Amino acid sequence: MTEPVLVVGLGNEALRDEGIGVHVARALLAQPLPPGVRVLDGGTSGFALLGWLEGVHRAVLVDAMAMGRPPGTVVTARPEELRSLCPPDRLSLHGTGVFDVLELAAAIGLRPPEVLIVGVQPAEIAWGLELSPALQQALPRAVEAALSAIAKAPAPGQPAPTNPEATELTQREGEEEMAKGKRILIIDDDPDMVEALRLTLQGCYEVYAASSGQEGLRKVKEIEPDLIILDVMMETATEGFQVSLALRSRDPDSEFARYSRVPILMLTAIHQTTPLRFAPDSDYLPVDDFIEKPVKPGVLLAKVKKLLANGNS
């Protein structure tokens, strides 16, 4: 017999990212689900959750969670694990916290044997019906995480994570300690791109920006970054290349000699528009890695982490 599974998307969809749970519930309701799975748009009232828990074997609660992570981070975890990792959240404006509701459910014998929370780090909680760009990007991953939580119970005694980013969460605890104080300089003339990168990175790193190659080179001296994210086309079509060549100059008297080992992550959309393929080249394109536009937050974080780790070693 199939064990009953309840998925509740919680939140206020009139408060932009606060409504991510409701958006996930709607997406789930629009697709075929395994037998025994009930999906509810839980709205804003935390207490309403209690009534639906009776007789449920596994509850999957999808909600915006203030986890101090980059916006759009999706985490699947047991409530206790999540609670230890982030400050107590507010489930909604009108209800009470999800952890309080689960505590109450336990006190009156309604807590299901298995409870998983799919938490999504919001970027913006403000009046409005649309999700922020970061959460629009995260929505498919949140749906995938909910489906994964529906399909797969965590093994007894095992840590909860059921999706890669959740695994990343627990690993990242130690890494964040390492990341503290690391400075990243973004050199890009597109303010929207700078903002998107900043939103992704600012939870873990100190983020600075420059809007031209010249300003970027000046700020390298001022800030002494641990990593540079560098756009190619700015005022000129090759401005990014020139900045990288200046920074990696082989002239021992170069004014940038002391920054020649700072990792450079080159930002480009060129692979989408031409069949040309670029690769790091110490003579002609002295960068450490590329990242494609549009930038996926998970990919950006992974590349930044890797380059910083290489820099440390």
Place this chain on the structure above:
Amino acid sequence: MSSLDINVHYVTRVEGHGNLHAKIRDGQLEECQWEVPEAPRFFESMILGRPYYDAPFVTSRICGICSIGHTLAAIQGVENAIGFTPSEQTLRLRKLLLHGETVQSHVLHAGYLALPDFVGAPSVVPMAASHTAAVLCVVRLHRLANEWCDLIGGRTTHPIRAVVGGWTKLPTPQELRGLRQRIVDALPDARAVVEVFASVPIPRFERDTEYLALKKADEYAWYGGDIASTDGDVTPLPEYKRKVKEFIVPHSTAKWARGNRASYAVGALARVNVNYDQLSPLAKQVAETLGIKPVCCNPYLNSSAQIVETAHALEDSLRLIDELLESGLHEEGYAVAVRPGTGVGGVEVPRGTLYHEYTIDAEGRVAGANFVIPTNQNHANIQEDLKVLVPSLAGKSKEEITLAMEMLVRSYDPCISCSTHLLEVEFV
């Protein structure tokens, strides 16, 4: 209490943010203030220029608890503006939906938020250990109400089926029969909650107060009616501004209101006071059990009055469902002919009388809007109560006085977020 300063920032277990301040010097109350610091939200401006049929959906978002009440007040206001008269079937379904919200909200407030005060628990979580059976009754009633609203309105909150002109989708007779049975099955839970409220000590505090509620000749008024005062006067709904005199105070981002006196109260206790004779038989029994007789001027009994109205909503819904089944459900559509005009909607929502006024232009767009929210109407009364309450607590500790003040505010079941969008804004 020769000299005391009480400052409570953000009273807990209420919806939204409100602060309490009291300054007592040599046993005399020098200052007492109920502050509402939340940011205003300007829904009246947001709705301007939008088509008439958007009004219920947009204004429903004013609140996540009384979203059904806002929807229905908007529908009624727009229909009155354009001169549309809904069918009897439509009205019965609207009342049935409103009853669902009344049970949903009253059970939430009385059971989860107010009851811990009366049993001496800091919140419902520790209360669950000592009153497990009662909390389970509350959970079941709340679930029933949520699914009831979902069944009739299409969602647990922010309904989508109730529209200007009628309904986009009707429940089936089978669904109505199922709901009827669930309501019958829930009556023992409701009685159990009544017993809990009858067994807990309710603070004794009385202050002669004017109470306002909608009134109808033929039923306990929820949807439409005249505005009746316990002072004896009756005001037609379209003239609500003559009775409800709004004003602004410096320490509140919400408007306040007065009637015949410096303040008045709306809500469950006000309705029971105004319409006691029209309560259902079960609700009258409950009122008697809980010691409520008109005119009852103890604000702490508002939560008990919510239990009385829960019984009324359950019992009256059985009548409405029977009438709907008896007359048969008919697809009526929701087409309306739009003519320009101004109309007022008045609905009794869980926290009191809600007014929505709309002016619709010749193109069917909203040209003017004004909303008067129940919590706003209670702010001044809360303050007046506090001014009398605090001096009466002489000899109590600071903690006891603070708790009594917080309990008083909570008894009104304020929905502060709902109330903070009413500053007059002049766009030039």
